[in-house]
Amino acid sequence: MQLNPFHLKKKQPTDGQLLQDFRQSGDLDVLGDLYARYMDLVYGLCLKHFKNREDAKDAVIQIFEKLVDEIPKHDIKSFKSWLYVVSKNYCLMELRKAKTGQLRSLADEQELANFMEKAEEWHPIDDEPNKRNEEALKACIEKLKQQQKDCIELFYFENKSYREISAALELEEQKVKSYIQNGKRMLKICLESKQ
Incomplete structure (x- = not known):
């Protein structure tokens, strides 16, 4: 073809x-x-x-x-x-x-x-990417605990809902929300320290 x-x-x-x-x-x-x-x-x-x-x-x-x-x-x-x-x-x-x-x-x-579900308060991870921010963000994501990292990547980069992440990672929805919230908090601290 x-x-x-x-x-x-x-x-x-x-x-x-x-x-x-x-x-x-x-x-x-x-x-x-x-x-x-x-x-x-x-x-x-x-x-x-x-x-x-x-x-x-x-x-x-x-x-x-x-x-x-x-x-x-x-x-x-x-x-x-x-x-x-x-x-x-x-x-x-x-x-x-x-x-x-x-x-x-x-x-x-x-x-x-x-x-x-996808309209939580906006956060630095939600901002329009630019090269410097994107590199800093990737470096900060690497520092997250594995489950936080998995949840953040699925939520932000693959646009999955809590329910979809819960099914994919075999976690309770409440746990997924918690990992995303805590992950976002850690990312914010990490990104602010790089400014």
Whole structure:
């Protein structure tokens, strides 16, 4: 079978490249592509705050519209981390506007758990990689205890959920969460010592 060179997978642009393209062109499709990478995380964060699917979905749209105005005003080093702060601030402002006691019933906890599973607080390991950070991160990961290392690698580099890691490593989900949390803490200390 002959390979058609046009069917080869094109390398995805980085967040930084998409951000730069949007700044230069103002093309909402470019911003849409960038935002789509983190829409599930933004939705999960909004769901956590509003505890209501409809309000969370509305917030995802409102936050996208907010980005159009906010991006040109800021020097953004890591889009993902910056987006997290913008999204969290948006949710908190909206909640302040709402009168207490008017928030509707709790969202389906399972849906919230599925979204939040990969949307833990952002951490240096979540930042957009650059060569120096990546080398420091690899060196720090090597220093972790084996089970922490395995869990971190599966979670961050293979994008596995707690449940999938639990099955792959034959560990309880709670243990997986614990190894990831402790591993992240150790990585943060290690990375800060290298700065």
